Amino acid sequence: MSMKKVIILEFAPTADEIWNLDHNDIDGYANYDVEKGLVSILDTAHDAKPRPEILAVYAGGKATNVARVIDRLLDEKSNVKIELVTFLPPPQGIFCKLQPVKLNDVEIMPSTPSGMYVQALQILDLVNVRPRFEIIDELQGPTAIQATRRCIEMIIKGTGTSLNFSPRIIWTPKTVHAVLQKLEKLVSNVDMVVLAGAPPIWKPVDNESITPHDFYAEILNLLPPQCDVSVDVRGYYLHKCLFSKKLPTFIFMNKNEFLEASESWKKLNKGNFFGTIIVHNKDGCWVWDKDIPNTDDLFNGSIFYPSPKVEKVYSTIGAGDAMHAGFLKEWVSSENTEDRLSRSVIYSQSVSAVSVSNERATHGIDAVAVDQIFNKIYNKNY
Numbered sequence: 001m002s003m004k005k006v007i008i009l010e011f012a013p014t015a016d017e018i019w020n021l022d023h024n025d026i027d028g029y030a031n032y033d034v035e036k037g038l039v040s041i042l043d044t045a046h047d048a049k050p051r052p053e054i055l056a057v058y059a060g061g062k063a064t065n066v067a068r069v070i071d072r073l074l075d076e077k078s079n080v081k082i083e084l085v086t087f088l089p090p091p092q093g094i095f096c097k098l099q100p101v102k103l104n105d106v107e108i109m110p111s112t113p114s115g116m117y118v119q120a121l122q123i124l125d126l127v128n129v130r131p132r133f134e135i136i137d138e139l140q141g142p143t144a145i146q147a148t149r150r151c152i153e154m155i156i157k158g159t160g161t162s163l164n165f166s167p168r169i170i171w172t173p174k175t176v177h178a179v180l181q182k183l184e185k186l187v188s189n190v191d192m193v194v195l196a197g198a199p200p201i202w203k204p205v206d207n208e209s210i211t212p213h214d215f216y217a218e219i220l221n222l223l224p225p226q227c228d229v230s231v232d233v234r235g236y237y238l239h240k241c242l243f244s245k246k247l248p249t250f251i252f253m254n255k256n257e258f259l260e261a262s263e264s265w266k267k268l269n270k271g272n273f274f275g276t277i278i279v280h281n282k283d284g285c286w287v288w289d290k291d292i293p294n295t296d297d298l299f300n301g302s303i304f305y306p307s308p309k310v311e312k313v314y315s316t317i318g319a320g321d322a323m324h325a326g327f328l329k330e331w332v333s334s335e336n337t338e339d340r341l342s343r344s345v346i347y348s349q350s351v352s353a354v355s356v357s358n359e360r361a362t363h364g365i366d367a368v369a370v371d372q373i374f375n376k377i378y379n380k381n382y
């Protein structure tokens, strides 16, 4: 089997942090109202200064999460080369004098301080997946500050709730064109492209045909005919992909996203669709292979795979990303046998079961624990 090449595209580079905020009547947050879902935090006018404990710092973004999980599952034997491609702003001021630095196989690129921080976190997190950093000169100017971000997940200790702050990534139409041009070159010899999460947003200018809604569909149209595409994107972004010239090969979505897309299934022409749809929730996965949902009875016609039993659920954060990653790992590293799809689905469920049932969520995923669950289910059914 020849070496397969996969690229995962990260348009929303992130440094993720998890903070733990304890309850303190004077200093910390004051109250959590379970019924209303409201957390109150004392303001500084009340002399309060929340002092959260920093629990974790890592490279984030939906696509990066998928790459990070694949990285943990791949072994040296896998005959596949996977790159995580991240789009970053150029350096400013004196930093323009910096030169790229090669570290093992990775080229660290001069960027903004926050762009360099994201690179450092990715390099530390990824061993088998190779990060690749693309500097987009058009990411300068007033929107440069929104080209990378820090996302904060603030856990309110002991309450089972959290607050999440995730700034939007903002581009200009010029950035979009520059990225598409760069992508055209990048994708010419790849076997699979992975799209996950919402794209950046921008204000389209007059006479511009491209909008954030059709950005992913535009990417599909750039790809060579033999290139597979796996998407975990929702709403309009997905809808546009379903009606682009080239259609996705794999579509991942949770049950709510699936129901939200019911208008798309109605309009989609069954004869044109050769992909696979994988819908999941805590109960299991519904799979349509080279087929689309029946609009009168949505789930009829799908193959159902029940979720592996999980004793205690610690955290479902990133469970969907873990599932996407697990599927891709198994699919790209296995031969084209008859059971390839069912193997990959069951493997993906085993990965998310490990993810939800350990305290470190996606960070606690390990290939041995995944294989144990996988072998149990697979050997029972096949």
Ligand SMILES: Nc1ncnc2c1ncn2[C@@H]1O[C@H](COP(=O)(O)OP(=O)(O)OP(=O)(O)O)[C@@H](O)[C@H]1O
Residues within 6 Å of the ligand: 253, 254, 255, 280, 281, 282, 283, 284, 285, 307, 308, 310, 313, 316, 317, 318, 319, 320, 321, 322, 323, 349, 352, 353, 356
């Ligand atoms: N409470 C749970 N019990 C058992 N398994 C679960 C539970 N929640 C999630 N899972 C497993 O994780 C998989 C993916 O979870 P979910 O459907 O919540 O993803 P999601 O909503 O796409 O999440 P995200 O995109 O935020 O990562 C499920 O199909 C299931 O296998």
Ligand SMILES: [Mg+2]
Residues within 6 Å of the ligand: 232, 253, 254, 320, 321
């Ligand atoms: Mg999801």
